[in-house]
Each structure stands twice: as C-alpha cells, then as structure tokens.
Amino acid sequence: xxxxxxxxxxxxxxxxxxxxxxAPVFITAQAKSTEKGSSPPKADTLPGNTSNIPxxxxxxxxxxxxxxxxxxxxxxxxxGENKGLWTPLARWTVFxxxxxxxxxGLYRSVSTYTTRAPxxxxxxxxxxxxxxxxxxxxxxxxxxxxxxxxxxxxWWYCLGGITALLFAIQAATGIMLAFYYKPTPEGAYASxxxxxxxxxxxxxxxxxxxxxxxxxIVMCIAHMLRVFIxxxxxxxxxxxWVSGVVLLVATLAFGFTGxxxxxxQRAFWATTVGTEIAGSIxxxxxxxxxxxxxxxxxSDLTLSRFYGLHVIVLPISVLxxxxxxxxxxxxxxxxRPL
Amino acid sequence: xxxxxxxxxNDSIPFYPTHVKTEVKVSLVVLGIFLIVGIIGFLYPLGLxxxxxxxxxxxxxxxxxxxxxLYQLLKYVPKTxxxxxxxxxxxxxxxxxFIDRKPDTSPRLRKFRAIGVAIGVIIxxxxxxxxxxx
Numbered sequence: 001x002x003x004x005x006x007x008x009x010x011x012x013x014x015x016x017x018x019x020x021x022x023a024p025v026f027i028t029a030q031a032k033s034t035e036k037g038s039s040p041p042k043a044d045t046l047p048g049n050t051s052n053i054p055x056x057x058x059x060x061x062x063x064x065x066x067x068x069x070x071x072x073x074x075x076x077x078x079x080g081e082n083k084g085l086w087t088p089l090a091r092w093t094v095f096x097x098x099x100x101x102x103x104x105g106l107y108r109s110v111s112t113y114t115t116r117a118p119x120x121x122x123x124x125x126x127x128x129x130x131x132x133x134x135x136x137x138x139x140x141x142x143x144x145x146x147x148x149x150x151x152x153x154x155w156w157y158c159l160g161g162i163t164a165l166l167f168a169i170q171a172a173t174g175i176m177l178a179f180y181y182k183p184t185p186e187g188a189y190a191s192x193x194x195x196x197x198x199x200x201x202x203x204x205x206x207x208x209x210x211x212x213x214x215x216x217i218v219m220c221i222a223h224m225l226r227v228f229i230x231x232x233x234x235x236x237x238x239x240x241w242v243s244g245v246v247l248l249v250a251t252l253a254f255g256f257t258g259x260x261x262x263x264x265q266r267a268f269w270a271t272t273v274g275t276e277i278a279g280s281i282x283x284x285x286x287x288x289x290x291x292x293x294x295x296x297x298x299s300d301l302t303l304s305r306f307y308g309l310h311v312i313v314l315p316i317s318v319l320x321x322x323x324x325x326x327x328x329x330x331x332x333x334x335x336r337p338l
Numbered sequence: 339x340x341x342x343x344x345x346x347x348n349d350s351i352p353f354y355p356t357h358v359k360t361e362v363k364v365s366l367v368v369l370g371i372f373l374i375v376g377i378i379g380f381l382y383p384l385g386l387x388x389x390x391x392x393x394x395x396x397x398x399x400x401x402x403x404x405x406x407x408l409y410q411l412l413k414y415v416p417k418t419x420x421x422x423x424x425x426x427x428x429x430x431x432x433x434x435x436f437i438d439r440k441p442d443t444s445p446r447l448r449k450f451r452a453i454g455v456a457i458g459v460i461i462x463x464x465x466x467x468x469x470x471x472x
Contacts, residue, residue, distance in 0.1 A: 147350035148357040158364055165368055189389045196383045207379020208372050215372075217404050225459070228434075229452045231442045238435035245432045252404060259402050268390035269399040277412065280421045297392070338445055 005109040012102030019098060152334040159223035164322065166216040171315065173209040183307040185300045188263035213255055220251050232335035240328045243321050250318050257310040260303060272298050406469030407462050
C-alpha cells in the first residue's frame, strides 16, 4: 500500500489503542472522586460515626444503598459542581481525531490494496464519486464560474452579505437557545437563568444572540442606505428593493418578538408600550393590538404568539424573501455604479 | 473546478475561487468578532431584570434601542399623527423605486441622496440618544 496510507493507519491505530487503554483508567479514577453519588461515603460524614479519623472509609462490608445513576446531561452539556469545562471537549477532540485518522487510513489502504487503483487525493475521489452519480460538475462549473465585476469589490458591497451571515449566526444560536427555553410565563424567566448558569457556554450563546440581533439591524439598514445612495433600486431592480424593505421590517419584527421572551419587567412593559403604540394607529389599531397581544393585555397567550412568530413564521418568511432577493441579484447582476 | 480566468477586458474576477476566498475571509472576521462577543458574554453573562409583574409598572419603560427614536417622537407629536407618519414613511420607502423612476444622469443625484441620507441618519441617531437619556 502507499506509504502515507500505511503511516496513517499505524499512527491512528497506535494513538487510538494507547488512549483507549490509558484514558478510561484516568477518567474513571477522576470520575470516582467527582461524580455525584459515585464514591463510597466517608466515615466522618455519616451520622453516628465514632471514628475520629477524617476521610476514613466505612467498613465496606456494611450495606450501603445503591449509588444513584449520574445525570446523563452532566457528561457534556451542564456544568456540574466539579466537572471541568475542558474534559468533554478534550475527550471529543482527541478521540474524534484519532478515530477519524484510523477510519480514513483503513479505508484508503484497503481500497488501494484491493482495487490496485491509482492514488488520487481524497477531495478528487469525493467529487468524482458524486459527479458519477449526480452529474453536477457541469451546472456547478457554470454557477461557480460566473464573473464578479471588479466594481463590486468595494467594502460597502459586503454589507448585505454580512447581514445574511448574521442571520445564519442568529439561526444557529437561536436553535441552541430554543433547546432550553420554555415559552410560558412560569417557565421563561427560570429557563433563561438555567441557560445562563447551568448550560455549558449558555451565557456566551445568549450574548452572541443578543448582540448579533443589534448587529443585524445595523448592517441591514447600512446595506439599505448604500443601495439607496447608489441608486441601485432603480429599474430593473425595483422588486429587489421591495423584497429588501420587507426583510428589514421582518428583522425589526424579529427584534420586537424576541425582546418579550425573557419575560422580565423590561420585556413585559416594553412590549406593552410597543403594542400600545401599534394600537393607536387609526382604523386598524384595535385589530393590530388584539392580534399582537391575543387579547387586550399582554398575557401567556401573547408570549406563545410572539414565540411562534419568532421561531416559525418569521424565519420561514425571511428565508423565502432572502431566496427571492438572492435569485434576483444572481439574474440581474450587481448594479453598475455611474 | 472552474479554471475561468478573468475576461479579456480584465474587468471581472471569477466567482470561484477568487471571490469566494474574499467572502470566506470577511465571514471569518465577522465570526471572529462574535466569538469574542461570546467569550466576553461567557465571562460576564448578560443577566435578567426583575421577573415580569403585570401589576407593577416600573418607573422608566423604554423599548429596545431601534424603536427609541419613534418612542421619543411620540412624546412630542400628537398620538395619531405620530403613529401614522412612520407607517406612511415605511410605505414610501417600500415604494420608492416607483416614485423615483428617472435613471441617474449625473453623479450629482447620488450626492443629493447621500446628503439626504446623512441628514436623516443624524436626526434618527439624535432622537435615539435623546430617547435613551430622557
């Protein structure tokens, strides 16, 4: 077999076997002392203990109740009292890398040995495998080969793309928050406290979600102003501008609906004031107020509606609008400045 | 992989790999900024205010910063006009390409628009700051 494949197999196997033997010894030894309910009780902590030696173990022949199973969440997600932050990260990285190296090396060496096929880089093998089945290289070359005019390389042409990237960041962090958030008045506040204190990196994810929402609004408006100043909304790009304004309104709606979700005083009353303002629009005001609040005052139904808007309606609308926006840009090209 | 060189007039670059590489670099910068935000947020969590109490209105109620300008405006403009005007403004912005249809004949129009935008943005920022401090 090829020299590099053999080397890869040997390296992967060695690392994996060494870790597989050594790591459980270390981890179980550490686990015994830090996981809840896994050490035998120390004598000086038991009631009615007469031994004066601190830390002395109870006679193991005395019956102790079976140890409770450890909460599975403590393995990765939730910071327990003594679980280090880096243990699962280190385990996943080391074992994962070694395992991947081993798997790749095994596959490469086996395939080259059995088929006696010439060696090709793995990237080329992958693309050829896909192309043989789905015939994508021709349309893909056409799509990827589209020329980008040099005038579109100035920094202010990046603002729209940055807005889209921030939307992606919001989607990712939002999903992670939605895994723990409870959309009821009774559960919302406590669930966010849980995210901040108990969920691994929860406070960081929440901070990113909060700041990226502000960033997205700023970038969206900056992009809109750039397009406005350069007159790129004029024919034939009118509908592109309209879809962009719809996206801006949706982004502000994202901010408005998301703001209520912590269900603290600031959120509750800012939403009350905001919906009150919507209610003072003539003719449709009452309808707007009752639609937003699901009733005449902000309640648990308001929270559910805002959560549904924030997590289902607005994301689908924004994705659809962004799709149209990008398709139109692709077909018409970036507007040429004067 | 695409091996399209730039066109003979040299006025464009191929999307892949040249422009994609630039976009990846910009994305990495933005992701890096938010990674730093995440690390700072991890060390100094945002926290929450007091739990919501429908019976108890706090002294200073303010919307989120992007609505502060509107909120401040509504304190001084009569209620109905103050609410209808922004809605109409959004409508005008939405339909602007159908209002301003003439193609740009000279760079002067771009300057006018830039000045208009600058004045509008300064007013909005001033209103927002005023809304924040009052």
